[in-house]
Amino acid sequence: MLTEREVLSTLEMLKSEHLDVRTVTLGVSLLDCSSHDPDIFMTRIREKILSLAKDLVKICNEVGDKYGIPVVNKRISVSPVAVIGAGLSSKDLVKTARVMDQSAEEVGIDFIGGFSALVEKGLARGDLSLIEAMPEALSETKRVCASVNVASTRAGINMDAVYLMGKTIKSAAQASASSDGLACAKICVFANIPQDIPFMAGAYLGIGEPDAVINVGVSGPGVVKKAIDRARAAKESLHLGELSEIIKRTAYKVTRVGELIGREVASRLEVPFGVVDLSLAPTPNVGDSVGEIFQSLGLGCIGVPGSTALLAMLNDAVKKGGAFASSYVGGLSGAFIPVSEDLNIAEAAEKGFLTIEKLEALTSVCSVGLDMVAIPGDTSPETISAIIADEMAIGVMNKKTTAARLIPVPGKKAGEKAFFGGLLGEATIISVRDGESHDFIRMGGRIPAPIQSLVN
């Protein structure tokens, strides 16, 4: 027999705290689609995506209805296209992106990830073709997402790739100038990219993954915030250790939801269940914000002194609760602070509390840091590369994932607004100190792997 409290508290999380499953992502291996003939290659990709994903949306909706928990996004991640299409030209890879886009549309999903390359130790021919294809591919498609891993703790930082991505991001912004550089919102540059991220834009299916797999991204910043608010309203003198315990317990509940729904979707699709990604992922809706948690925990807004310590505590508590709730945890598993996608964080940036440097500091204690950060359109490729390099260094030295999703908004300056629409939201352009990093970036080469990589 359920207790009244169990039923009503669960309903409350659903109805007023935005409890949902943020994404169910079907990983589809395309390793068996390779061909020297571009047409055969693209036909195979389309057929495989359609055959495996044709019921994804329907099943997610049915399972969501059964438990009364909405599955907000249904998505697909595929094997890195730079690997499976290594022999193709950049023009053919642009066509491949269009095929991925159409296939995604046909199965009714909003994003497909995996237009990706892994170049931390060097750029192979397929990687170069793919990166060259990115500006056109991402500005001409709606649903395709790209990621490039330019660094790892084991390999160090491929500074040639970092510079190439700085230039590519600039080109992608120009190619999508009419939509404020929207193509860049679909490019993530990573250090230590996980193989099983369900969240976009970084999702791709790693080489070591099965033919098909379901990975789930849970969310719940609204649930965490309300739990903190309730606890503080009930007892004013709560200390941070007690609040950390409340966050941990809440993360447990949120993760159980993702695990239950992910397993049932996987079972109905007859594919293995992969991982739950324990990230607090916000949306541009009021009450579904990571930034609001900072205010509930006593800071004026995210970005003020104390923010890094608070985020460290929050991230750690979420992981502890989530790890207990799921047998298989993976992906990014950390709080997201995407500036444009979180209304509260976007406001902090607008008021000047959140600078590039503070975002970078926050990255040291969460999963992705410079995420959906709009910067002035005239920022040089070298400065963009240098910002990326700083971000990568934090990941490499701390044996963790970091990522940069920077949008140099064409024709706009710091303080102006960029509009991306939908889940990608809108953001005030943050100022950047430009022009002092060029010599360093142009040196190129690979920053060696740190001593902490020698763990064997």
Next chain:
Amino acid sequence: MSNFVISVFGTDRPGIVASVSKALFESGCDVRDVSQTTLQTEFAGIFVVCAPESLDLAGLARKLEEDLIPYGLAVFVKPMGAGKADAHAGKSEPFVITAMGPDRLGLVAGITEVMAGFGVNIVNLKAIFRGGDDPRRNIMIYEVNIPYGLDQAEFRDALTRRAEELELDLSIQHRDIFEEINRI
């Protein structure tokens, strides 16, 4: 040996279960199942007992009434039904239906009529009506078994339509979600 079902009602106070079980013990009855609940000030208990052959329904009822009526308790005794206790097991799925909204006459009747029409069995019900328009003060929580093979979409639609007519906010969720979230 005969099985009987005994229902006991009265204003709640310490010692009711003790009084009933003492009377049963003195009658030689073996208690098999007991459940009790209290609603506002009122106690209700149901006892399934195995009585000795020498004790018939009338004899047991007489003994219980003699012992319990002086304490302000009402007693009802009946023979146990012949059906199997787990008649629905394995043939249905457990769901929780929650409805809340402004208080008015006929809310339980309206919702349960739809359930009955689809052959949906209620296994547990908690309803609180404190009056007024605040939905949080007027809540029904039904734990039900929905038979396999039932068109769930049709059932959901019918129940949702009825809830709208009654101005109720209604949710239908598989029971597992509540267990997964709240229990280790």
